[in-house]
Amino acid sequence: MSLNRFMHPRNIYKSPPDFRKLSATNPDLAEYMSIDAERNTVSYNFDNPAALRALTCALLRQDFGLSVDLPLNHLIPTVPNRLNYVLWVEDLLESQGLTTGEVWGLDVGAGASCIYPLLGARKNGWHFVATESNDEAYQFAKNNVERNGLTEKILVTKGDEQSPLMSAVESSGRHFTFCMSNPPFFESQSERTEKASYKPPKLSANPVAESDAVAEGGEVAFVGKMIEESLLLENKIKIYTSMLGKKSSLTPLKTLLHSKHLAFTTTEFCQGRTMRWGLAWSTSLNLDDHPLPHPLKTLKKPVSYPIDFGAQSETSRMSICLRVMDLLQSELQMYVVAEGAGKWRVAATEMTWRSQRRKRREKERMEVDGEESVPENGKPVAAGGYVLQFFLLVRADAFRYGVELEWVDGEKREYLHEVVVFLKNRLAEVIAK
Known part of the structure; x- marks a missing residue:
């Protein structure tokens, strides 16, 4: 079942792009398209990493005026779901009255694409510090910022995996309106290999770098470390957020937030047949005062x-x-x-x-x-x-x-x-x- 109808209401991709029109201005898409003339339908090979890269580049160029260089050995971001996250952050800031004046975001683990800072800066005029610990991804992220003329809006720095938030705040010497993160899902390479074995080979073809997919303790440990650091940083970052790849990660993280008496809120990010989960918390703001709607709230009746x-x-x-x-x-x-x-x-x-x-x-x-x-x-x-x-x-x-x-x-x-x-x-x- 497609979950597109549960995308963020302002997401421009709730209706899929017209691939015929898109390929007219992006001819490299044509080799990954199949046209059924009899049924007048177009299908796209989303399982090919090169095809996914071509589509991501085409959408960023057409809809946001962004030009990016994406290496195939690093995570290729899908634009609709990344836009879901950015739109949710917009809602969080609006609900707390944080949209006036300069807005500064911290992206922890920006990846080679640096997609969140690029979208936030181009779409909303936000300023960013983007951290990345992998050397190759760091260089690609810097180049992507430079090629779009956004160096005055986005500063790319080397990240510290042991202290993802503290090191960035201390080295930048500034306070942030919010932070974003999309941590690696898997606890180990063996878990990643096991999960991939459950899928057909064509769905496991993207040779994503280990730094994009694996972190010690997985996303629960990574975000758990962020929660602990947020207690030390307090309101140096007003709203802390993360996108999670596994629903099972929510329970231990929400338990940790409850134990620390921190206000938090959650949401779902939907695209195609993929779901991700958003978690936001604050040490100084009561996020419960302005609850945001959940896209899937209508799917399940209250029990x-x-x-x-x-x-x-x-x-x-x-x-x-x-x-x-x-x-x-x-x-x-x-x-x-x-x-x-x-x-x-x-x-x-x-x-x-x-x-x-x-x-x-x-x-x-x-x-x-x-x-x-x-x-x-x-x-x-x-x-x-x-x-x-x-x-x-x-x-x-x-x-x-x-x-x-x-x-x-x-x-x-x-x-x-x-x-x-x-x-x-x-x-x-x-x-x-």
């Missing part, structure tokens, strides 16, 4: 489960609420944080609700045998992350009282239903029939 206790007195209502809290915190060992009147965020690091019945039976057996009962925690499912997060909401009026559990995040949505079943079993005596 929530009500528990109705029927008509209850004020005293009983308080007792039920306290009992629910006790079950979540004491028995299930979940973290419960108040988010407002009648609303709590609940997080679980383990699937403790699955082991409660077994633990009670084991405790009863030990008591019968005269053995000492030893507390046991459930087996962690996601090291360093939550397996389930949900909101606990009080639903009450003059006649009825109840609570509702609303899915927020986690490994499986089914886990929320399992927690609801657990609570209903333990609260059966007060649930309305």
